[in-house]
Amino acid sequence: MAEHKTSLFAYNLGNSFLHKCPAWVKLIFIPVINIALLLIPEFYFVIVPFFIVVLFCIELSAKIKLNEQLTDIKPVLYYAILLFLFDLLTVNYFELENIKSELLKTFSWENQKETVFFLLKLIAIMQTSSLFFRTSTSLEIRNAISKIETKLRRNNKKNSFTQVIFLFLNFIPMVSKTFNQLKLSWKARSGKPGIKMYVTLLPVLFSVSIKKAWNMSRALSIRN
Structure with a gap:
C-alpha cells in the first residue's frame, strides 16, 4: 500500500x-x-x-x-x-x-x-x-469523461473519445506505479540504484506498460 x-x-x-x-x-x-x-x-x-x-x-x-x-x-x-x-x-x-x-x-x-x-x-x-x-477513482474519471462527451454531443451516437481520453489521463499514474513495482523487484534481487538499474528496467517498463495499456483498452472495449 x-x-x-x-x-x-x-x-x-x-x-x-x-x-x-x-x-x-x-x-x-x-x-x-x-x-x-x-x-x-x-x-x-x-x-x-x-x-x-x-x-x-x-x-x-x-x-x-x-x-x-x-x-x-x-x-x-x-x-x-x-x-x-x-x-x-x-x-x-x-x-x-x-x-x-x-x-x-x-x-x-x-x-x-x-x-x-x-x-x-x-x-x-x-x-x-x-x-x-x-x-x-479511475471509474469516476471514466464516467466523468463520458458524461461530458454525452452533454457535448447533439446526437445519441456512442461516445468515441471517452476511452481514448480516459487511457491518456491514466497513462502517467499507471507507468509510475509499474516503475515503482519494477524498482521493488530490482531491490529484492539485491540490485542497487544507479545507471545500470535504469538501463535494465526502462525496456521492461516500456514492454509492461504497453501490455497493461492494451489489456485495459480491451477490457473497456468489452464492457462497452
Missing part, C-alpha cells in the same frame, strides 16, 4: 469535500485554473507562491500526505535540474578570468526570475493535477 501511495498521482481513499465532489466538475475546473495560472503575468509574481501554499493546505485537508505531495511535484524538480545544467553549459568557460562573473551573471535573479516563475507555475499545475487524481 505504501508503494502505491508514493506512485505518481495514485488515488487516496478518503471522504473529504474533494473526494465527494463530482469528478466531472473537477475535470472542467482544474484545466481552467491551470490555464489561468499559465496566463498570470510576471508582474503578479507573488500570486503563484501564495496559490502553492493554499493548494498545499487543501491537499493536507484531503489527507494527502507531504511525501505524496512531493512525489507528485518531483518531475518539476527534475526539469529544474535540467534547466540548471543547460544554463551551466551556456557559460563561456574559455575566458578563465571571467568565469566567476559569468556564473554570477547567468544565475543572477534578473536572468533567472522568468524561469523560477515558470517553474512555480508548473508546481502549482502539478498540485492541481495531484488533487484531481488523488481524490478521483
